[in-house]
Amino acid sequence: MDLRIAVVCSSNMNRSMEAHARLKNKGFNVRSFGTGDKIKLPGPSINQPNVYEFGTSYEFIHQDLSKKDKAMYKSNGILHMLDRNRKIKEGPERLQNTKEQFDVIITAEERVYDQVLEHFSLNGNQDNNLVHVINIDIQDNQEEATLGAFLFHELASLLVHSKDIDNEIDELLQDFEAKCSRPILHSPHINAKFSILLFAV
Structure with missing residues (x-):
């Protein structure tokens, strides 16, 4: 089936x-x-999440977070997650x-x-x-x-x-x-x- x-x-x-x-x-x-209404990812603190609109590409988010603090977002696994995601489709739907x-x-x-x-x-x-x-x-x-x-x-x-x-x-x-x-x-x-x-x- x-x-x-x-x-x-x-x-x-x-x-x-x-x-x-x-x-x-x-x-x-x-x-x-x-x-959800927005895409939310962890930021530098609980009160400072990274927020994006649906339709934003995984590639853009990856580049944006890399510019903000590449070491932090690499160490917490978010860049790895985004790298996986962008190989599957363009962006969150x-x-x-x-x-x-x-x-x-x-x-x-x-x-x-x-x-x-x-x-x-x-x-x-x-x-x-x-x-x-x-x-x-x-x-x-x-x-x-x-x-x-x-x-x-x-x-x-x-x-x-x-x-x-x-x-x-x-x-x-x-x-x-x-x-x-x-x-x-x-x-x-x-x-x-x-x-x-x-x-x-």
């Missing part, structure tokens, strides 16, 4: 891009998105702005999951597709993002190999939740824009 998958987090920088990289490498039909169709949505944070459901409730279209929105909480750090990518991959593999995803998904998610020891949220939607999305930051 060739499912159209989207992985989504808040800024389309860390969690969703780590999952995007892994799923793409494994041959899945996958896209990634963020749901906001889910609410896409018209693409998906089959499954997997988010990496309950807040992002709620934003997706809100978007569906406000912007459902005439496509009678059933979309499964799924959340697995993944902390927004590099170690968790790597683990999250493995979890997203394992879950996506189960869904892709399902012979009847709409009828089997509840049991699949129950078994997967017990295996990964993380609570899973799931909401099926009809008449929505998307089919499968995996969400992370």
Whole structure:
């Protein structure tokens, strides 16, 4: 079953891009998105984040941070993250702005999951597709993002190999939740824009 998958987090920088990289490498039909109003990256202090508009390229952000403090952003892994990201696509994309169709949505944070459901409730279209929105909480750090990518991959593999995803998904998610020891949220939607999305930051 060739499912159209989207992985989504808040800024389309860390969690969703780590999952995007892994799923793409494994041959899945996958896209990634963020749901936040802005792209936010750590800055010199908690009260001084680096903020960019969606549509800003990973290349521009990489160059901008290199000019500000290359040593710091290299040591904390952000330049490495941006280097990975720019090899996958041009820049962060906001889910609410896409018209693409998906089959499954997997988010990496309950807040992002709620934003997706809100978007569906406000912007459902005439496509009678059933979309499964799924959340697995993944902390927004590099170690968790790597683990999250493995979890997203394992879950996506189960869904892709399902012979009847709409009828089997509840049991699949129950078994997967017990295996990964993380609570899973799931909401099926009809008449929505998307089919499968995996969400992370």
